[in-house]
Amino acid sequence: MGDFFERVVDLEVTGEEAGTLAARMVDWMVAEGVITRETTGDAMYSLPVDVGHVPGPGWTRAVADDSDPSWFPGPVAVLVGRDHHVGGQGQHAADTATCPRCGVSTVVIDYPESFEADDEVWQPFMDGIEAWRKTGRGEVACSACEALVPVTEWEFGPGFDLGALAFDFWGWPPLSVRFLAEFRARLGHRTEGQSGKF
Numbered sequence: 209m210g211d212f213f214e215r216v217v218d219l220e221v222t223g224e225e226a227g228t229l230a231a232r233m234v235d236w237m238v239a240e241g242v243i244t245r246e247t248t249g250d251a252m253y254s255l256p257v258d259v260g261h262v263p264g265p266g267w268t269r270a271v272a273d274d275s276d277p278s279w280f281p282g283p284v285a286v287l288v289g290r291d292h293h294v295g296g297q298g299q300h301a302a303d304t305a306t307c308p309r310c311g312v313s314t315v316v317i318d319y320p321e322s323f324e325a326d327d328e329v330w331q332p333f334m335d336g337i338e339a340w341r342k343t344g345r346g347e348v349a350c351s352a353c354e355a356l357v358p359v360t361e362w363e364f365g366p367g368f369d370l371g372a373l374a375f376d377f378w379g380w381p382p383l384s385v386r387f388l389a390e391f392r393a394r395l396g397h398r399t400e401g402q403s404g405k406f
């Protein structure tokens with residue numbers, strides 16, 4: 209049913225704990241019948257993960273509206289490991305980055321003048337994110353207050369999040385409020401939702 213996704217990103221789990229938590233979430237969704245242990249690479253684009261879980265017989269329990277009998281959702285991909293996650297379509301940088309110390313926002317993509325990231329502005333964030341991906345630690349100095357702030361504490365614009373665990377629901381009808389609330393409670397961390405198209 210198309211090449212769009214709804215994503216939940218865990219913003220707080222550590223890279224070390226992400227695998228165990230992912231396995232626990234899969235066990236729960238399998239037990240609920242939302243997904244199966246069978247995997248497929250069809251109709252999903254969650255690189256670098258190339259397969260996702262095939263929906264289970266109880267997949268409708270997870271969605272807000274299951275009234276379209278012809279709708280059968282695609283796989284659910286589980287992305288384990290520190291990474292940046294982007295929503296939208298083909299977005300690669302955050303629109304803005306706001307310093308949690310002084311509250312000053314740095315504009316990365318200067319809409320509507322430009323639809324591309326200002327490389328000079330974005331480069332320190334890319335470097336900090338790359339260091340965090342590799343080691344679990346990465347910082348960017350704020351150009352306004354000069355504080356050295358961990359990349360995970362910067363507030364990025366919508367559709368750009370850092371996390372060590374994410375779930376991509378490919379081609380699913382919108383997930384229900386109830387399912388998402390239980391999903392978040394079971395993660396036990398702050399989360400962010402994204403959606404996008406391949």
Ligand SMILES: [Zn+2]
Nearest residue numbers: 307310350353
């Ligand atoms: Zn600052």
